[in-house]
Amino acid sequence: MKQIKVLGSGCSKCMKTAEMIEKFAAELGADVTVMKETDVQVIMAYGVMSTPAVVIDDEVVHSGSMPKAEQIKAWLA
Amino acid sequence: MFEIFTQLADWLAFDLLGLSPSSKLGDAVHFFIEDVSKIYVLLVVMIYAIALLRASLNVERVRSYLAGKNRAVGYMLGAGFGSVTPFCSCSSIPVFLGFTSAGIPVGITMSFLLTSPLINEVAVLLLMSLLGWKFTLLYIVVGMSVGIIGGAFLDAIRAERWLQDFAAKALQQGQQNQPTYSGAGSTSMSFAERHDFAKDETLEIFGRVWKWVIIGVGLGAALHGFVPDGWIEQHLGDGQWWSVPAAVLLAIPLYSNATGVIPVMESLIVNGLPIGTTLAFCMSTVAASFPEFILLKQVMQWRLLATVFGMLLVAFTLVGWIFNSLSPYL
Numbered sequence: 240m241k242q243i244k245v246l247g248s249g250c251s252k253c254m255k256t257a258e259m260i261e262k263f264a265a266e267l268g269a270d271v272t273v274m275k276e277t278d279v280q281v282i283m284a285y286g287v288m289s290t291p292a293v294v295i296d297d298e299v300v301h302s303g304s305m306p307k308a309e310q311i312k313a314w315l316a
Numbered sequence: 317m318f319e320i321f322t323q324l325a326d327w328l329a330f331d332l333l334g335l336s337p338s339s340k341l342g343d344a345v346h347f348f349i350e351d352v353s354k355i356y357v358l359l360v361v362m363i364y365a366i367a368l369l370r371a372s373l374n375v376e377r378v379r380s381y382l383a384g385k386n387r388a389v390g391y392m393l394g395a396g397f398g399s400v401t402p403f404c405s406c407s408s409i410p411v412f413l414g415f416t417s418a419g420i421p422v423g424i425t426m427s428f429l430l431t432s433p434l435i436n437e438v439a440v441l442l443l444m445s446l447l448g449w450k451f452t453l454l455y456i457v458v459g460m461s462v463g464i465i466g467g468a469f470l471d472a473i474r475a476e477r478w479l480q481d482f483a484a485k486a487l488q489q490g491q492q493n494q495p496t497y498s499g500a501g502s503t504s505m506s507f508a509e510r511h512d513f514a515k516d517e518t519l520e521i522f523g524r525v526w527k528w529v530i531i532g533v534g535l536g537a538a539l540h541g542f543v544p545d546g547w548i549e550q551h552l553g554d555g556q557w558w559s560v561p562a563a564v565l566l567a568i569p570l571y572s573n574a575t576g577v578i579p580v581m582e583s584l585i586v587n588g589l590p591i592g593t594t595l596a597f598c599m600s601t602v603a604a605s606f607p608e609f610i611l612l613k614q615v616m617q618w619r620l621l622a623t624v625f626g627m628l629l630v631a632f633t634l635v636g637w638i639f640n641s642l643s644p645y646l
Contacts (some may be wrong), residue, residue, distance in 0.1 A: 279615070283486065286414070288414030288415075
């Protein structure tokens with residue numbers, strides 16, 4: 240099971256990113272957990288400066304913008 | 317080149333709505349239509365064009381430029397990058413920490429963060445189209461100076477003493493290790509990638525600012541049409557010394573960004589408010605906002621937060637006084 244974290248300080252883009260991932264995960268029936276990480280110390284520990292960022296199984300796969308639908312589907316596949 | 321917008325406003329306000337050009341309402345509606353249509357077209361065209369150019373610039377690259385620079389150059393580069401680097405204001409905390417953990421002094425980081433809301437492509441564009449290039453140049457110089465001097469001041473008083481503990485530790489480690497960042501966004505981009513970035517930027521920024529344009533121009537139109545001619549000039553036109561700090565304080569609870577406040581500036585200046593008072597009001601509205609400062613609490617102690625806030629208020633007041641006294645020569 241993949242663990243997906245969305246890093247961000249709670250801005251609207253971060254919320255939307257998390258919602259999009261959850262929506263696609265449900266559509267594709269992917270076996271994942273999605274959570275939001277808002278703690279700045281944790282975000283710093285991942286070395287991320289531009290949010291929203293996406294972390295899958297502790298690896299940063301995306302940062303600085305809302306990911307596109309194709310990207311999300313590729314992560315979930 | 318901007319006449320087409322005047323013609324559009326003539327047609328909509330006077331022909332279609334049947335308002336009289338000499339009535340207050342007709343005047344205000346005409347002003348509103350002309351400015352909103354002009355600003356919308358300019359915004360879409362210019363945001364796209366600028367985004368194409370700066371597609372490959374991001375905070376990660378700025379950090380590697382700034383790391384290890386000497387101080388004097390650092391403040392100027394910090395303020396310069398602050399004005400051109402795109403980043404969401406909700407990212408300011410991660411950016412602050414990212415810079416700090418690379419060992420970049422607090423003052424240089426703050427030069428970057430203070431300049432960013434004051435100067436950006438939307439603000440510059442609006443100033444150019446509404447108030448002309450001279451005023452725009454002045455605004456840029458003043459905004460950069462506030463960022464540069466503010467940053468230098470914070471380092472001079474050793475502001476890093478008042479960071480939250482974990483941020484102070486990150487700064488110390490960063491300064492000892494002198495980490496190097498390589499490859500951050502250094503890949504060159506194809507035109508198609510730039511176009512994608514620019515398209516997203518345009519949609520995103522326009523989606524965020526269009527309502528501010530309506531609010532700002534609406535307020536400006538109300539001032540334009542309904543404040544009696546000469547009222548502002550008569551009461552505040554001499555640049556009375558107290559009017560500047562009053563404008564700065566008045567602007568604190570007004571939480572807006574540059575897009576909303578610049579159309580209001582235009583009306584204030586046209587109605588005879590002195591240039592220094594107007595600048596002070598505008599900068600205070602944009603840069604001294606409580607919601608953003610409360611966010612910084614995560615990385616700064618109250619003492620530093622209050623210092624930065626007070627510093628900005630003093631800086632904007634000085635800006636106002638200086639420009640009011642210089643305005644006869646401008």
